[in-house]
Amino acid sequence: MRLRDEKQKTGHLLSFTSVKEREKGFSFFFPVEDLDQFDSLLEVTNGFEKCINEHFPDYEFTGYSIPDLGKIDVDFQELNTDRISTFELEEFLAEDQEFIEDFARIVIDRHISKPRPLFPEIVTGALVSGGDFYDRKDEIETIWNGLEKGENFLLRAPRRYGKSSMLKFMMDNPREGWRVCYADLEGGKSAEDFVEYILKKGIFLQDECATCLPDHLSNLDIPGATEMKKTEIIREERQKIISDWQAYANALFNSIEKKSGENNFLLILDEISFLVEDMINSAENGVEATRDLLKWFDEKRKIYRKIKFIISGSEHLPEFLRAYGIDGQLDNLKEETLELFDKTTAKEYIFLVLAGRKIVVRNEEIDFLMELMGNPIPYFLQLLLDVIISNCHKRQNIDLKDIKKIYYKELLGPDRKRNFESIVRQLDRYKRYGELSGKGAERLLDKIAVSKRASIEMLKAIWQEATGSERNFEAMVGIIQDDFYIKHNTDDTLSFNSKLLLDWWNMHRLSTVQ
Amino acid sequence: MPELSDADLRFVLEHLQPPFNTKEGYRDYFLPKIQYHRALCTTVIAKVKKVLEPLKRQFGHRFFYRIDDSNTSKSLESIIDKIRRGEQANTKNEITIKNFAETMTDLARFRIVCNFLADMEKISQALRKSEELNEHFTFDVKDTTKVRPKDRKSGERSIKLILGYKKSPGLFLEIQVMTQLAEAWDKKDHFLVYEIRRRAPESDEENFPDFLDAKMHAMSELLNVADNYFDDLRQTRENALGDKEAS
Numbered sequence: 001m002r003l004r005d006e007k008q009k010t011g012h013l014l015s016f017t018s019v020k021e022r023e024k025g026f027s028f029f030f031p032v033e034d035l036d037q038f039d040s041l042l043e044v045t046n047g048f049e050k051c052i053n054e055h056f057p058d059y060e061f062t063g064y065s066i067p068d069l070g071k072i073d074v075d076f077q078e079l080n081t082d083r084i085s086t087f088e089l090e091e092f093l094a095e096d097q098e099f100i101e102d103f104a105r106i107v108i109d110r111h112i113s114k115p116r117p118l119f120p121e122i123v124t125g126a127l128v129s130g131g132d133f134y135d136r137k138d139e140i141e142t143i144w145n146g147l148e149k150g151e152n153f154l155l156r157a158p159r160r161y162g163k164s165s166m167l168k169f170m171m172d173n174p175r176e177g178w179r180v181c182y183a184d185l186e187g188g189k190s191a192e193d194f195v196e197y198i199l200k201k202g203i204f205l206q207d208e209c210a211t212c213l214p215d216h217l218s219n220l221d222i223p224g225a226t227e228m229k230k231t232e233i234i235r236e237e238r239q240k241i242i243s244d245w246q247a248y249a250n251a252l253f254n255s256i257e258k259k260s261g262e263n264n265f266l267l268i269l270d271e272i273s274f275l276v277e278d279m280i281n282s283a284e285n286g287v288e289a290t291r292d293l294l295k296w297f298d299e300k301r302k303i304y305r306k307i308k309f310i311i312s313g314s315e316h317l318p319e320f321l322r323a324y325g326i327d328g329q330l331d332n333l334k335e336e337t338l339e340l341f342d343k344t345t346a347k348e349y350i351f352l353v354l355a356g357r358k359i360v361v362r363n364e365e366i367d368f369l370m371e372l373m374g375n376p377i378p379y380f381l382q383l384l385l386d387v388i389i390s391n392c393h394k395r396q397n398i399d400l401k402d403i404k405k406i407y408y409k410e411l412l413g414p415d416r417k418r419n420f421e422s423i424v425r426q427l428d429r430y431k432r433y434g435e436l437s438g439k440g441a442e443r444l445l446d447k448i449a450v451s452k453r454a455s456i457e458m459l460k461a462i463w464q465e466a467t468g469s470e471r472n473f474e475a476m477v478g479i480i481q482d483d484f485y486i487k488h489n490t491d492d493t494l495s496f497n498s499k500l501l502l503d504w505w506n507m508h509r510l511s512t513v514q
Numbered sequence: 515m516p517e518l519s520d521a522d523l524r525f526v527l528e529h530l531q532p533p534f535n536t537k538e539g540y541r542d543y544f545l546p547k548i549q550y551h552r553a554l555c556t557t558v559i560a561k562v563k564k565v566l567e568p569l570k571r572q573f574g575h576r577f578f579y580r581i582d583d584s585n586t587s588k589s590l591e592s593i594i595d596k597i598r599r600g601e602q603a604n605t606k607n608e609i610t611i612k613n614f615a616e617t618m619t620d621l622a623r624f625r626i627v628c629n630f631l632a633d634m635e636k637i638s639q640a641l642r643k644s645e646e647l648n649e650h651f652t653f654d655v656k657d658t659t660k661v662r663p664k665d666r667k668s669g670e671r672s673i674k675l676i677l678g679y680k681k682s683p684g685l686f687l688e689i690q691v692m693t694q695l696a697e698a699w700d701k702k703d704h705f706l707v708y709e710i711r712r713r714a715p716e717s718d719e720e721n722f723p724d725f726l727d728a729k730m731h732a733m734s735e736l737l738n739v740a741d742n743y744f745d746d747l748r749q750t751r752e753n754a755l756g757d758k759e760a761s
Contacts, residue, residue, distance in 0.1 A: 010556075010559055010560045010563055011556060011560070012552070012553065012556040032556050032557055032559075032560045033560050033564075034557065034560055034561055034564065035557045035558065035560070035561045035646070035650055036557075037557055037560075038553060038554060038557040041553040041556060041557060042549065042550060042553040045549055045552070045553050046546075046549060049546065049549065063549065063552040063553070063556075064552070064583070064586065065552060065555040065556040065559050065583055065586040065587075065622075065624065066556070066583060067559050067563070067580075067581035067583045067624070068581075068583075
């Protein structure tokens with residue numbers, strides 16, 4: 001893989017023109033240096049033409065020979081010269097010189113739909129939005145269709161699969177007739193927090209939702225209020241919530257239902273797993289309080305016609321609750337699971353990210369990246385691409401040997417330790433299940449890493465030895481499945497579902513367990 | 515995009531098979547067939563720039579040449595018109611709707627516009643002598659700068675190099691080498707005379723009652739005189755500079 005040569009100004013321009021709206025046109029410029037590129041150019045030209053004919057019938061396609069791209073404004077006045085993207089022929093050709101239609105389709109699609117940014121960028125750790133948010137069209141469609149039929153959803157996926165980014169995308173791009181409110185419940189430890197966070201981290205932050213608040217709040221012009229004023233209001237409301245959270249929540253939901261008018265109101269409650277875990281562990285009656293909250297919430301969801309809910313949490317939330325004897329409170333939610341990118345989508349994503357950073361990547365290099373990291377967990381994929389991009393920009397050119405070295409020495413090396421801190425921090429979080437739970441979890445992960453596939457029976461014995469009892473074993477297994485991408489196999493064994501995390505664990509954590 | 519004349523449209527509707535025999539569909543018959551020519555044109559432009567690089571460096575102190583990309587492929591309308599006129603002429607026509615992509619030698623072309631008449635010759639020679647170009651192409655040369663008045667049908671003055679791609683027989687490309695003044699004349703003539711005559715070749719009396727065609731012909735002669743004079747001036751200047759350097 002190497003940096004694209006954008007100094008070469010002689011080449012071939014493929015121009016795509018919308019039959020209906022000519023101003024929507026765009027072009028791809030392919031630098032050409034010599035005669036020996038004739039076959040490649042022909043393959044790419046024919047490939048794009050076929051792709052346009054099959055997938056984008058509203059567009060016409062023309063090829064131009066360009067002696068000097070710098071003068072294209074003068075020579076081709078009919079073209080929309082503001083929308084020319086440069087690629088190299090090699091980016092669309094596999095090792096056998098066959099055209100890669102998937103890549104062509106995806107770049108044309110993005111030039112037509114014009115997301116901002118045009119090419120997704122690396123956003124490690126933070127929520128991705130706009131053009132950086134990638135794919136998940138099918139899941140979003142399924143959820144909207146279900147919501148319109150009156151269903152509420154439980155969205156499940158392990159950490160860093162992109163749940164929150166998808167939910168934020170839904171908030172920013174609502175279907176017609178929907179108002180969407182997103183509230184992050186992480187940090188909450190009680191039913192009172194549950195209600196307060198909906199207010200504080202949800203409705204108060206979204207101007208168009210504030211009109212649905214109960215009168216005493218909607219009259220206050222919350223969108224126009226200063227932060228200090230908002231804090232003061234929240235403080236006052238918290239007192240009311242503490243005195244009777246159910247009554248307060250009933251009044252709040254009733255108001256939303258009543259004031260939604262012709263619209264529907266979608267309330268997205270993200271990170272409910274964290275709230276539930278913290279509730280269970282932060283008070284003596286945590287389990288009962290959690291059961292009461294979920295039961296009440298279950299009843300409420302049946303009542304409202306205009307308010308619909310998406311509750312988002314970890315993949316193993318139901319099993320986790322069951323381990324504490326809390327069962328059936330989420331049953332009336334339609335389940336939607338966020339899977340990993342499939343291979344094609346992951347390859348397209350890698351291609352687009354690198355293309356956006358002016359890097360020419362060969363198909364076999366993309367395959368090698370995927371082989372190195374294993375399953376394409378979005379967060380890890382971004383970490384890998386980040387380190388690859390910075391190396392390529394530094395060195396201009398890197399080969400497969402370099403990529404391997406970068407993966408093991410840099411990405412998994414000490415300099416990138418900070419990228420894995422949030423994962424390691426989870427081990428401290430486990431102490432809430434008993435002082436020795438962190439160590440117990442670490443021993444489980446060690447065993448899984450060493451054995452590649454470790455039987456549940458064996459792991460239970462290790463847990464018992466490490467913590468002194470079998471208590472919380474099931475809950476912990478559920479939690480590490482989410483936090484460390486551990487897969488429960490059909491033969492009742494556990495294994496790492498992320499090669500990258502397994503490699504990292506083997507390099508950094510294995511020897512630290514006492 | 516330009517539209518077909520009524521005669522050309524009737525021609526394609528009659529001669530093409532479904533689904534191409536419609537006003538909307540004929541382009542889909544022709545365009546894929548000239549994709550090869552367009553790709554070849556781009557790669558040859560890249561190669562020609564490399565071949566001419568030493569000359570460009572040698573004459574870097576003044577304008578030497580530029581490549582004109584405004585007409586690198588023959589328009590569909592011209593292609594169809596040429597096929598129709600050939601077929602209707604009732605002669606043994608070599609260019610047909612079926613074989614046009616292999617028989618028309620100017621489906622892909624580009625122009626090298628030079629400063630002086632002598633530059634035309636230098637460029638034409640450099641291309642013809644290029645080992646790499648000769649390895650891949652056959653050469654056919656049509657030099658309209660040296661046509662006697664009795665044989666001259668148009669005022670055009672250029673050296674046309676017709677390259678046949680050896681790897682793919684029947685795939686041609688035309689490089690036109692001409693001076694800036696000859697190009698200026700050609701661009702005006704194309705609009706004032708050529709296009710009109712192409713559509714109705716037998717109607718010069720009706721189309722040019724003011725003898726516009728004859729006037730354009732005269733302009734070509736005039737500009738050729740100017741080109742020759744400029745070339746003399748260049749020669750004189752270069753000789754003087756050469757003497758100075760020698761002394």
